[in-house]
Amino acid sequence: MKDTILTVDQISLAFGGVKALTDVSFEVERGAVFSIIGPNGAGKTSMLNSISGRYRPQKGTIHFDNQDVTHLRPNARADLGIGRTFQNLALFGHMSVLDNIMVGRHHLMKNNWLTGPLYWASPAQKEELTHRRQVEEIIDFLDISHVRKSIAGTLSYGLRKRVELARAMALNPKLILLDEPMAGMNLEEKEDMARYILDLNEEFGITVVMIEHDMGVVMDISHEVMVLDFGKKLISGLPEAVMADEHVRQAYLGLEDDEQLQEVG
Amino acid sequence: MSSLAMRPCGDFRTSYKADNTIFETKTIRLVTCLVIALACAAPLVLDGYFLTLFIQISYLGIAALGLNILVGFTGQISLGHGAFFGFGAFASAWLNTSFNIPVVFCIPLAGFLTMGVGMMFGMPAARIKGLYLAIATLAAQFIIQDFFGRAEWFTGGAAGAMAAPVSLFGFDFDTDMSFYFIALFALVFMYIWGCNLMRSRDGRAFVAVRDHYLSAEIMGVKLNKYRLLSFGISSFYAGIGGALYGHYLGYVSSEGFTILMSIQFLAMVIIGGLGSIKGTLMGVVFMVLLPEVLEGIVGLMKYTDFGNLPMVTDGLAYIKEMAIGLVIILFLIFEPEGLAHRWGQIKNYWKCYPFAY
Numbered sequence: 001m002k003d004t005i006l007t008v009d010q011i012s013l014a015f016g017g018v019k020a021l022t023d024v025s026f027e028v029e030r031g032a033v034f035s036i037i038g039p040n041g042a043g044k045t046s047m048l049n050s051i052s053g054r055y056r057p058q059k060g061t062i063h064f065d066n067q068d069v070t071h072l073r074p075n076a077r078a079d080l081g082i083g084r085t086f087q088n089l090a091l092f093g094h095m096s097v098l099d100n101i102m103v104g105r106h107h108l109m110k111n112n113w114l115t116g117p118l119y120w121a122s123p124a125q126k127e128e129l130t131h132r133r134q135v136e137e138i139i140d141f142l143d144i145s146h147v148r149k150s151i152a153g154t155l156s157y158g159l160r161k162r163v164e165l166a167r168a169m170a171l172n173p174k175l176i177l178l179d180e181p182m183a184g185m186n187l188e189e190k191e192d193m194a195r196y197i198l199d200l201n202e203e204f205g206i207t208v209v210m211i212e213h214d215m216g217v218v219m220d221i222s223h224e225v226m227v228l229d230f231g232k233k234l235i236s237g238l239p240e241a242v243m244a245d246e247h248v249r250q251a252y253l254g255l256e257d258d259e260q261l262q263e264v265g
Numbered sequence: 266m267s268s269l270a271m272r273p274c275g276d277f278r279t280s281y282k283a284d285n286t287i288f289e290t291k292t293i294r295l296v297t298c299l300v301i302a303l304a305c306a307a308p309l310v311l312d313g314y315f316l317t318l319f320i321q322i323s324y325l326g327i328a329a330l331g332l333n334i335l336v337g338f339t340g341q342i343s344l345g346h347g348a349f350f351g352f353g354a355f356a357s358a359w360l361n362t363s364f365n366i367p368v369v370f371c372i373p374l375a376g377f378l379t380m381g382v383g384m385m386f387g388m389p390a391a392r393i394k395g396l397y398l399a400i401a402t403l404a405a406q407f408i409i410q411d412f413f414g415r416a417e418w419f420t421g422g423a424a425g426a427m428a429a430p431v432s433l434f435g436f437d438f439d440t441d442m443s444f445y446f447i448a449l450f451a452l453v454f455m456y457i458w459g460c461n462l463m464r465s466r467d468g469r470a471f472v473a474v475r476d477h478y479l480s481a482e483i484m485g486v487k488l489n490k491y492r493l494l495s496f497g498i499s500s501f502y503a504g505i506g507g508a509l510y511g512h513y514l515g516y517v518s519s520e521g522f523t524i525l526m527s528i529q530f531l532a533m534v535i536i537g538g539l540g541s542i543k544g545t546l547m548g549v550v551f552m553v554l555l556p557e558v559l560e561g562i563v564g565l566m567k568y569t570d571f572g573n574l575p576m577v578t579d580g581l582a583y584i585k586e587m588a589i590g591l592v593i594i595l596f597l598i599f600e601p602e603g604l605a606h607r608w609g610q611i612k613n614y615w616k617c618y619p620f621a622y
Contacts, residue, residue, distance in 0.1 A: 078485030092476035103473045107485035109466045116465030117458040132281045
């Protein structure tokens with residue numbers, strides 16, 4: 001039997017008359033790298049927003065880890081173990097990189113506004129230091145130790161993407177949602193990012209759901225691919241099978257682009 | 266990566282504990298401790314006038330830090346801080362006279378009471394933002410002010426309330442000199458409290474809510490809770506500051522806690538630097554000392570030819586008021602990020618002196 005971590009069942013989401021998603025269902029297997037592709041405006045980010053709780057779909061259910069999360073608030077979903085990054089960077093711009101990542105530990109920490117200020121006389125200091133230790137491991141893993149004290153807003157684009165990934169990882173998620181982790185990166189940065197994604201999937205055992213436009217990367221690292229078009233699911237399955245599908249070529253890759261297809265394939 | 270660390274060469278941190286301090290370097294910590302020690306010895310040298318100024322800085326500074334936590338760190342806004350300050354003053358006096366609780370306990374209790382009231386009025390804060398929130402807190406200011414006027418059981422109505430001096434082990438802190446130490450202790454305590462708050466879990470959550478509330482929520486921060494809590498903590502500080510004010514003067518009248526006071530608090534926080542703890546104190550010192558310094562300068566004008574004109578001698582008070590306004594406007598134009606920012610730039614400059622980079 002398949003061990004599914006995320007089950008999306010018949011999700012429909014509309015903004016007034018605009019149907020962003022129509023009856024989309026899919027399952028993500030535990031430990032998989034699951035990619036969502038599709039043309040612009042196909043509803044990919046709406047799908048991620050529905051899973052992470054920013055949008056409430058009008059119809060359908062989302063089960064995470066055998067638990068119905070459809071009506072939970074985003075912060076409650078973070079507690080359960082869903083982490084995410086954003087397409088347009090959403091770091092806390094005036095905080096240091098270290099503090100940004102420490103915010104990711106928020107739901108794992110216990111001290112509040114009364115015990116926190118009593119820093120030395122309460123468990124707050126010990127808690128800070130234990131979590132700092134774990135955060136440092138993530139910093140080490142993503143190779144951002146040289147900027148840990150820099151203000152996040154001053155970093156370069158590629159580094160900010162990495163800090164965002166670090167922040168999402170600090171949640172200790174079982175499932176991580178990546179919204180275009182490689183957008184706007186050069187080849188070298190893309191390779192690095194692909195390596196990080198594979199490593200966090202394999203070493204940390206985190207299931208990945210990813211939106212990505214770079215077909216090369218998608219084909220290389222995903223276990224399963226789903227194609228969305230105009231808010232509807234076209235097909236999902238193994239990368240090769242999806243790529244071979246006639247509708248996909250028509251909707252997303254473009255029929256004429258045979259040369260590109262050959263490159264990818 | 267323009268932020269220059271103040272750490273000198275060779276100051277390596279080998280543990281996370283050593284890297285997680287309030288003060289960036291040992292020198293800064295030493296200087297701060299030295300300043301506090303000097304402040305303890307100050308009453309031996311300074312006369313009552315300066316002590317009064319310091320006490321004023323102290324209670325205003327505590328309340329202003331609360332406002333900075335709300336406005337600077339959490340990104341909310343409040344135009345009712347003066348009213349909360351007043352509520353703290355009345356609450357402490359009321360607790361003392363009605364329940365015979367010793368003043369030392371009344372002050373923190375008044376803080377918690379004000380916190381409750383602040384959270385009540387902060388309820389809309391979880392739902393509205395920006396200018397709309399400003400108007401909602403403006404309503405709080407007027408409601409509380411009206412309450413001061415009507416609730417005679419609480420405030421003594423138009424007659425005001427008497428507040429007993431702080432007394433500890435039979436000793437009354439009823440002179441400027443003795444109250445100075447209470448004020449100094451409270452100031453240091455509340456500022457350390459604030460520093461520790463901002464470097465622990467909930468303080469980070471506040472800044473996260475300010476910087477990007479959508480992603481803060483996705484990171485597991487309960488938005489409504491933290492917006493409300495921020496109002497609570499800010500009122501808590503206002504309450505403590507107000508209580509100190511009441512017990513220092515010995516008498517609380519309901520007339521002082523107007524919208525002007527709220528705006529003065531906002532001015533302190535903006536001039537000092539939003540989102541900076543040391544900036545708050547700088548802003549308060551600036552706002553308290555500015556009238557005094559200008560008074561001195563205007564006084565000197567008498568000795569010039571210019572000062573003999575009747576227009577000047579008659580209008581000294583007005584010139585002072587206008588000068589305060591002018592200085593604040595110039596300040597906002599040339600240093601919109603506050604004194605704390607300017608302080609950082611001065612430090613950066615001297616760090617690399619005589620080289621530019």
